[in-house]
Structures are given as C-alpha cells and as structure tokens.
Amino acid sequence: MNLRLVPLLAVLASLPLAAQSQAPRALEVPHRQFTLANGLTVILHQDGSVPIAAVNVWYHVGSANERQGRTGLAHLFEHLMFEGSKHVMEGEFDTRLESAGANNNGSTNNDRTNYYIDLPSNALELSLFLESDRMGYLLDTMSPERVNGQRDVVKNERRQSYENRPYGMASIEIDKMLWPAGHPYSWPTIGYMEDLTAASHEDVVAFFKTYYAPNNATLVIAGDIDLDRTQALVEKWFSEIPSGPRVPAISPPPAQLTDVKRQTLTDQVRLPRLYLGWLTPRTYAPGDAALDVLASVLSGGKNSRLYKRLVYDTQMAQDVSAFQQSGALGSSFLIVATARPGHTVEEMQTAIDEEIERLRRQPPDAREVQRAVNQVEASFYRRMERVGGFGGKADQLNAYHGAGGGPDYFAEDLARYTSLSPADVQAAVVRWLPRDRRVELVVLPEVKR
Amino acid sequence: MTVESTKTDQPQRTRRTFLHEGRKVFFVFFLMASFGVLCGENVFVLLAQQRPDRTKAPELGPAPQLTLPPIQKRALSNGLPVWIVETHEVPLVQITLVVLAGSGDDPAGTFGVGSLTAAMLDEGAGSRSALEIADVVEFLGATLTTTSSFDSSAVRLNVPVARLSEALPVMADVALRPAFPQAELDRLRQERLTALLQARDDPASIAAMAFARIVFGNTHRYGTGAAGTAATLKAFTTADLRAFHSALYQPTNATLVVAGDTTAAAILPQLEQQFGGWKATAPVKRAEVPAAAQLTRGQITIVDKPDAEQSQIRIGWVGVPRATPDYFPLVVLNTTLGGSFTSRLNQNLRETHGYSYGASSAFDMRLSSGPFVAAAGVQTDKTADALREFFNELNGIAASRSAPRSWRSRRTTSRSASRRSSRPPPICRVRSRSSSSTRCPRPTSSAMSPACRRSRRTRCRRPPRATCSRRGSRSWSWATGARSSRASARSAWAPCAS
16 A cells, blocks of 8 residues: 655646747646556646547567567567456456446557556546556466467458558568568567467466556556546555566667578569668667658658658659658668559669758758758647647657656657757768668568469 | 459349458358347545445446537638638637548549549649658648548548648649649559459458458449459549549538637638638539449358458448438348447357357448448358357347347356357358459558557457548458558558557
C-alpha cells in the first residue's frame, strides 16, 4: 500500500497563450508526474477541449528484449493483454469498453509496447480497473489455449502484412542485412513463423514476470480529467500491484557495416524495387534530426532532390522515399525506389548516388532546409490536436518520458530541427551515408514460368 | 493515387481478368443477392488505503455533456456559402472547399475524368507551376491537397494560422484557376497507368476492384474505380479536364468550410478577397448516378493464385444510398455485424477461430446506392471454413433481429452446433489465362511520412482503420479501393505511431 507520493515534478503553470497567433505559442504540455511505491510512473495532463480522455500505458519492452528462437514473443504477448485477466472475463475487456463508447488498441515495436484506451470521461474508472487488472492479474487466467488462439491471429497478421503483401518480405530481409547476427534489431517484431509456432504458455508466463511489472511501465492519462480525482483513482487501482524484478539490460553486439552488402530477392511483383540502407545514430542522438531533414530534402515533396529527378523529371521511378528509421539502440536510413516499366534499378541507383554525392560536396540550399524544418514545426502543432490514439499527446508524453527527456519534451524536440543548418545536413551525409558501407537490396519480379 | 480499370463487358470476362497470372493470391468473391434483411477532491488517501473491490467493474458515471462550438453559416458576396467553426486550442486553420462534383459525374466513356481533374488542380495554377506551388505550400508548413470521391471533390488547406494570408491565394488559384498543363497531364497519366499495373500485385486491391465490377457491372459508374481505366486514362486531353472543371466547379455548387484558430470576423474578409470574385458561368447540371440493379442470384467468383498465404474474401451486394431512411438502423446494425472489434464477424473469424487478423463489414453509402461488403483476409487452408462462418454471421444477423448474443465462444469452450451448421453455397472455380486491364490503387510508398515509415517495425494488435496520412483518418473504400492521397501529397512526420 503506498501513500508516499513523489511531489509534482512539473509545474502546472498555465500556458502563456499568445493572444494572436502571429507568434507561435509555446509547445508546452503541462503535466503532473508522480511515482507509486511499486515503481509505476504516472503522468497526468489536463485538456478539456472535448469530454474524452486517453489512458496510455507503455511497457518498456519490445522485440529487442526477445531472445533468438522466440522472436515475435513481445508482440504475441501484446495480443494476449486483451484476452482477459483474473477479474475480467475473456472478451470482457473489449465489450465493456466498446459498450461505454471507448476504443482501444496496442502496438509493439523494437523498443516498447504501448496500449491506449480512448474513452468518454465517464468511463475513466472502468478503464483504470481494466488496465490495472491486466497489469496485476493477467496470469491468473492465462492458459495454453489462449496463447494458441492469439498465435493463430498473429500468424495471420504476419501473412497479411508480409507474405501476402507485394514487396512484403523486403523489410524483414533488409533488417537482417543491416544488423549483425544476434543483434535484436536483426529480427522482425512480428517474429519468424517458426518462432511463433514454438512460443509456449511457459514463455508467456516468464515474459510477463520479467517485463510486465509497474516498475517497467509508465501510465499517462490525458484529456478531460480532474487531476486530483484521477490521481486518487490511479492510487486506488494500481497501488496494490507488486513491483517486479529489475528488468535485465539488453547488451547488443556492436553494429557496424564495413563494406557493401548486396542481395537480390524475387517476389510476385511487376516492377523492380531498390532498397539502399545505412546504419545511423539512435533516436535523439546527434545526427538523428539532421537525417530526418535529409530525408525530407531527398524525398519530401515534388521539389525534393530524388523525387524531382527520378519521379518528376526523368520519370524513371514510380515512387521514391527516404527516411530515418529511429530506434533506441540505433537507427537505419533507407532509400526505396520503384522502377517504372522500361527502367532498371541500375539507372535509379546511379541517379540516387549522384544526388547523394552532390550533397556530400555541397550543402543543400538554405531554403530546402528551411522548407523541411517548417514542415516539421507545423507537424508538431498538428500532433497537439488530439490527446488519444497512437501519436496523440498522451502517447507522445510517454514516448518522451521513455526516451529520458522528460514527458514535456516537445519544445526541445522541435529545437533539434530548428537549430539545424545546411552544413549540418551535409555533415550527416558525409558521416552517415558512405557509399562503400551500406546494404543494397533489390527485389525483382519473379520470372514467369 | 487512385486508379483502376474497366475493360470488360461481362462479369464473366471480368473474372478472367483477375485470373490470368494467378500465383500468389487465392481470391474468393462472393455475391449473395437475397439475404432479405439488411438489413473530487482529497479522497485519494482514503481510496489508497483499501484494496479496490475487483469483484465488479466500476459503474459508468453519467455520460458527459458534449458542447460543440456552433457552426457559423455565412456567405460571400457571390453567394458562396462559408461555414466556420472556431477552435482555438492549436494555432492551425483548416479550410476546405467542397465542390459537388465527383466521379459520379463522369460521363459514360470518360470514367476517371472527375478524379483526374481534381488531381490536376495543383499541377499548375494561376501564375505558378506545379513545382512552384509545391515549394510555396511546403515552405509555409502548410498542406494543400486536392481530393475527389464518387460524390464530391475538395481542395483542402491546412496551415499554421500565422501563414494563412500567404497560403490562401495559392489555394484559390488551385481551386479556381488551374492551368491543366499538358506535360503534367502526361506525367500523371503515366503515374496512374503504372499504379494500375502495380495494383495487380496486391490481393486486396484486386479483390476490391473485382468486387465492384461484379456487383455493379461495367456500365454503371460504381462498377469502375474512381480513376477510370487504362483505356480512358490514355484518352484524356486537357480539354476534357477543363470542360469538367468549368461545368461543375462553380460557386453555386460549392461550400467553404473553415475550422480552426480564427474567427468569422478575421477570416471572412480574406475569403471574400480570394473567393468573392468567383462567378458562376452557367447553371450546374449534375449527372445522376442511377440506382444499380440488385443482384438476383448468389454467385461466386474465385481467382486462383497458387501458393498464396491468404485468401481475400469480399461478400456483398448493392447497398443503400446515404439518403436512406434506414441510415441510423443500418449504422447500428453494421456496428454489430462488422463495424467494431466486438462485432460478430470479427469475433467469429478472428477471436473464435483465428482464421484472420480481422474481419469487417461496411455500407459504402453514396448519393446513389453504393455497395455493402463484408471482408477479410484469411489463411488459405481455412478459406472454406471461413466462408462458412461468414455466412453463419450474415444469415444469423438477419434471423436473430437484435437479440442479445452471448459472448463469443472460443475454441477453449464448446461451440454450439447451430453456429456451425449452415453450409456455404457451392464454389465455382473460374480460371483464365488471359491478361487484360488493370485496376486499382495502391498507395505509393512515397506517400508515407517518415513517422509512418518508422512504424513499419511496429505491429499493432488490430489492423489500422485509417491510412497513415497527414490528413488523418481516411477510410479505405472497399469497393473502389479509392484513396485520395497522391504522390505529391506527402508530408513529414505525420503521427501514426511512435
């Protein structure tokens, strides 16, 4: 039983709302943060625009915490979190919430697993009851049959999203090429099919006991809430859940590319596609934001360098995209382009390499960088428009907290972008996109039999 | 990117179209004609000291009051209606010009002209080229998109309010003064033709297109995707687009909708300046999409693609128009049948049997009767079993009215025999080797933002309902496969998953 509340860390200073919008308002998300005796970190944010609230829980475990032979377990486990707990019958989690007008979902990536319930404000306590019950009492009703049931669903998720999707296997392959064997980013979050088959009830039990404890979770509640009442309700429903053991640290092997790795896959597709990949700095590390902006300079909009050259001018490609895929243990930068009929991956690769080379020699124009940064800035405001769902304010508070910057890291995060100069973007190209240390994956149409 | 096709005259030929290069996908199309119905304060110390009572779930309090900001309905001097909703939480403004002109207005033989017209609006307008428009809009941190559906088209501007006065003239140029340059038409044409080709790689796209064709036929507008066919795409001239634009994009046939951090007093003068001089040129005559004939018999079409890991199933028929007096009952019905996670179809196909990652149903209500469709991707070796369960649910909901249904039966418990009893209709397998037209869109990979890209590693518990785009949720239209996003409508850092 916990009565010891950590005092508010955040000052609930009201936002200095600019009277007119000529000056952008501060991207500030006032919040109250406290930690229960069992280690559960709680972050509350009040936004009464509409009478809804978001309950958002992050468990700091993802597919990077898995071991080889049991890939996909973190995500399979996420599915099982909706299947009932000691005081919530199978199916009741969803029926109670949907009956109340709430909706919910969860997702898993390499680094974390998140769950949200978006609810009308009168369903807050119901949601906390359900959320706390699966945090504290999930194993009481877990069974091999339940595991089997969601195993089938997850295998169908994999079929739908990978095997049966055009170019679907390429992302699995490229991660395998980028990361060294044994590195947890080398396997897919969805898991290998044989590992999904192998996952057992015992694995699920052990996974829960290792990772699903209040001290490895963060609870954000944002929206139309009364802070004191909500804090009291959190105390009521979560305090009794015991702490778990310290979560084992991940110790990945060093990841470095030392030469060019090439591979060709075939798929039942009509057009060839080229993937170029590099290993880049982890999320929030120096270089990460510059690579986001570089991605925009390369493929964000009609005037971006690769889009304009490959898709707009020469029309050798149907599409091209570049993006920094950021992770807590490291990131990758990918360029993906699909050849138009009559064109080849070689043509596209030559053009892409010339454009990268141009940026290596000369920084982008100031306007190109400013255009990208302005879009980033506007996107920060767009993200402020909703509290719930994936990417809403509640989820983002949890993301920033998990990254170690403090929940209200919005302004600091934006400053990572607004402080960039063209020279920074050029430096990122020079440092992180070497031509002789990367992966090159080509997907070709299967030859007709 | 919306594209697809038409080319065939008969359902039978259509089937062939989808069969020819069968390999990966094992498709099943089902059409059933006559199912009959479609029908506080410091209380926390006290609370924290006692263990909560978990034997019963907390009661819901009274439903909260939802107080929506009023819609301020005004008009410009030329009669163009302006609807304004003030929301001052975030310094953004959304301005949408809705034009009552969509693919439903495509004249016979020119299917796709409405969609292409909308797509071409920002490819050169006023004094700016396509590249200049993109540059100025992106520099302002704005998004400017042009979209169309079967019922209407729209130009949408989302902009930081501090940049509104700079972005608004560009929006007005795009909506009112598009240039329709030949070179840009040629470029978009190739992009769409290639997208048609690529659609044939994607099981869900093929299923959506084939389904529409079989339910509505090749002459009814709803039988062909919004973007038309390879044949019509190849034939369009800039004159076709100009004619469509000048006939239907008129102030008497449009409405401006404003939502965001502004006031009527602040925004109306700007709108008057940009849109007040827009003059009607001729009376607007919209094409009326006739009600499609309902199917008269059950029919099944299979596209066989050996080695496919899943079968894409679409079951449906001609649904209802949006104006149906049954609108609200149907919304409730569909929520129960296939419109929510706890719906019968999803519970059965996914939770009870594990055949699928998700099953759903939807009424696509348009000005005229759009399709009703129930859909899922199911593992190939459970295709027949999955069909049986589809029909159990489709028949069951017609039979049981709205009687409450006991919670899903799991494989962990016993299933009642009656829920497994009905048999699916006989399956006829159709094969074809011929290749012909292509169909349907798939989003270009470049239409995804970095954040969405990042989320490729993210697995969700349930399929995302909306495509990941900066415009937020856009629903997928089963029947048309229509998505209005375009290659040029890329944006940065749209939050879809973190």
